[in-house]
Amino acid sequence: MQPKKLEEEILAALIEVAPEIDTAGLVPEKNFRDQYPLDSIDFLHFILQLEKRLACKIRESDYPKLSSLKGAVNYLELVQKEL
Amino acid sequence: MSGLSLSPAAARSPFAGSAAAIFWEEARNALPGLPGGGLNIAWEAVDRHVLDGRGQAVALRWLGEADSCRDFTYLELAKLSGQFAQVLQQLEVGSGERVFTLLGRVPELYITALGTLKQGAVFSPLFAVFGPEPIRLRLTAGKARVLVTTQRLYEDKIKPLRKLLPELKQVLLVDKESPAADNFWQRLNYAGAQSFLPATRAESPALLHFTSGTTGRAKGVLHRHGAVVAHYATAQKALALRSGDIFWCTADPGWVTGTSYGIIAPLVIGATLLVESQEFEPQRWCRILQDYRVNVWYTAPTALRMMMRLGSEFFKAYDFSSLHFAASVGEPLNAELVLWGREIFGCPLHDSWWQTETGAIMIANYVGIAVKPGAMGKALPGIECAVVKRMAEDRLEMIATPETVGELALRAGWPSMFVAYIDDEKRYRRCFIDGWYLSGDLVRRDADGYFWFVGRRDDAIKSAGHLIGPYEVERVLLAHPAVADVGVIGIPDPLLYESVRACVVLKVGFCASEQLKRELKAWARRVLGPAVAPREVEFFERLPKTRSGKIMRRVLRARVLGEAVGDLSTLDENL
Structure with a gap:
């Protein structure tokens, strides 16, 4: 999957969990939780959404790597290469 | 001061001369109290340690972003909270008036809490993740006089409501660059050292927390300074906490646990209170337990369950040998989790039960009794519990048969029992029948005296x-x-x-x-x-x-x- 498409999936997963957020001003390098009111349960649900959308398994110990848009794109690109 | 007087139900001491009364009397006697009489939570938490020559011990170890860490000694915390008390004095905040915080777990929260208590005002912490509506309702119901917050939280959540909060006279912003008149740190520095001794007594109002029921808006639950006796005694009994321990309570002070045990109890005991400012992240939590050599840990089942998802293998990389006691509160700890905790952390997870209204732990798998996985535990010394059924005409029927479901009731009169639902005396009175506080939680008691949570009586x-x-x-x-x-x-x-x-x-x-x-x-x-x-x-x-x-x-x-x-x-x- 192209990075652009991957990015769309990540944002769609985020909006599924927290539909109130406006991703227009999102800073890709910055932690999602520093930009939007998300709690730890939201973050977990976001990861589970991603797993569902991308039909992949994200290791629990890797969750922190997906805490920003850039981090999530980089991580998921690697995961897809390994598949 | 509406809603601040002790109601007959709270003032009653039905167990005078009983083992419970003796237990609480001994706990009270272990605390020195104010010079010249009276009782003040903040004095017991910080100043008296300084007077006793323990001013250089670390009171607060604050963990910031990445690996940053800042220590505050008992002496520093006594001084800073004294300065905040002085600020409130200069702002002419009256005793019993409410000082709110809307903050994450930053040092200013702890300084505000202790300073407010010293000055004689009532401290009410709000959870920073609340949306604007729960914040407005609480600030209005609590008649907030002063609010300590950040520039960002103010802009996002308070500024649009400001017109609706006529009683809010002063907002203090903790950001270093905020305007002078509203700048927390500039005010603190300008105020200078505390120039007066606290003038509170056990009966003086101290803490205001909000909790929910099925109907109506959140209830403002008021506690008095005398609650410190229960914070002190229960932390020793239910959490095995001792002076010098490194203690980590993961709850936010926006909830009662994060105040009773996340601020007050560990300081009163003379432990080092570890404060994690960041949001939950299992790996970081493991590193904190290991690197900061946490001795006693008080956390919640949801966090534990999220950690459990990592699988047992993950935890083998960490050394939890400093941990000698772990406990949980918030909702029932299932047996599987208790056993998992024993395997991972080397000590069982001790479930405990209490409510905003009870102010302190009432039931627990406490020190000296066997842990029953899945049970809430037994009533703590000083606490008398019963399983009851509400009958017509405001009567109670005691359920003596083990394993029978009924409502959990506590004999009124323990030191941290709430003294009011603010501005709702009727609702407060409805919680008490025949000298018993009715918790609204349904439980059963087994033949060994352990309580098991069944559900809520209402729809909360x-x-x-x-x-x-x-x-x-x-x-x-x-x-x-x-x-x-x-x-x-x-x-x-x-x-x-x-x-x-x-x-x-x-x-x-x-x-x-x-x-x-x-x-x-x-x-x-x-x-x-x-x-x-x-x-x-x-x-x-x-x-x-x-x-x-x-x-x-x-x-x-x-x-x-x-x-x-x-x-x-x-x-x-x-x-």
Whole structure:
């Protein structure tokens, strides 16, 4: 999957969990939780959404790597290469 | 000062001369009290340690972003909180007036809490993740006089409400660059050292927390300075906490646990209070337990369950040998989790039970008794518990037969028992019958005297350690133009215990769609914040109601879960 498409999936997963957020001003390098009111349960649900959308398994110990848009794109690109 | 007087139910001491009374008397005598008489939580927490020559011990170890860490000694905390008390004095805040915080877990929160208590005002911490509506309701109901917050939280959540808060005279911003008049640190430096001794007594109001029930708005639960006796004694008995221990309570002070045990108890005991400012992240938590050599840990089942997902192998890389006691509160700790804790951390997880109203731990798998996995524990020394049934004409029937479900009642009169629901004396009185406080929680007691949680008597939802009132969520959704009716219920959830679900009936002209579900969820999250808003929205044609038009949430829940609905005698025949 192209990075652009991957990015769309990540944002769609985020909006599924927290539909109130406006991703227009999102800073890709910055932690999602520093930009939007998300709690730890939201973050977990976001990861589970991603797993569902991308039909992949994200290791629990890797969750922190997906805490920003850039981090999530980089991580998921690697995961897809390994598949 | 409306709502601040002790009601007869609270003032009554039914167990004078009993073992319970002796227990509390001994606990009280272990605390020196104010020079010249009186009792003050903050004095017991910091100043008296300084007087006793322990001023250089670390009181607060604050963990910031990345690996930053800042220590505050008892002496530093005594000085800073004294300066804040002086600021309040200069602002002419009267005793019993309310000082609120809307902050994350930053050092200023702890300075404000202790300084407010020293000055004789009432401290009320708000959870920073709340949306604007729960914040407005609490600031209004609590008649906030001073609010300490950050520039960002102020702009996002307070500024739009400011006109609705005429009693809020002063906002202090903790950001270093904020304007001088509102600058917390400039005010503190200008105020200088505290020039007066606290003038509170055990009966003086000290803390205000908010909690939820089925109906009405959040209740303001008021506690007095005398509660410190229970904070002190229960932390030793239920958490095995000793002077010099490194103690980590993971709860935010916006909830009662994070104040009673996340600020007061460890300081009164003379431990080092570890404060983690960042949001939950399992790996970081493991590193904290290991690197900061935590001795006693008080946390919540949801966090433990999220850690459990990592699998046992993950934890082998960490050394938890410093940990000698771990306990949990918020919702029932399932037996599997207790056993998992023993395997991973080398010590069992001790479940405990209490409420905002009780102010301190009442029931626990405490020091010296066997841990029963899955049980809440036994009544602590000084606490008398009973399983009861409410009968007609305000009478109680005691249930003596083990394993019989009934309501948990506590003999009124322990030191941290709440003294009021602010401005709602009637509601307060309704909590007491015949000298017993009725908790609203349904339990059974086994033959060994251990209590087991069964559920709530009312429709309040227990989710991720928080008690959420369905009405608070329903009224926000009812304000949406598409919503004709709504019932909010708790659905069993493997991580959260219960997850908040909104069952919505749409107005004519609106069509059920995924898009509308998202819109309603967004609406609720914007107003309430993520901790309170529904995680799921579901559409219904109509909701089950009583003949008088009240939503039968229990029936609704059974319907959603596909369970038998039980007695329907009062259900509207059309449904």
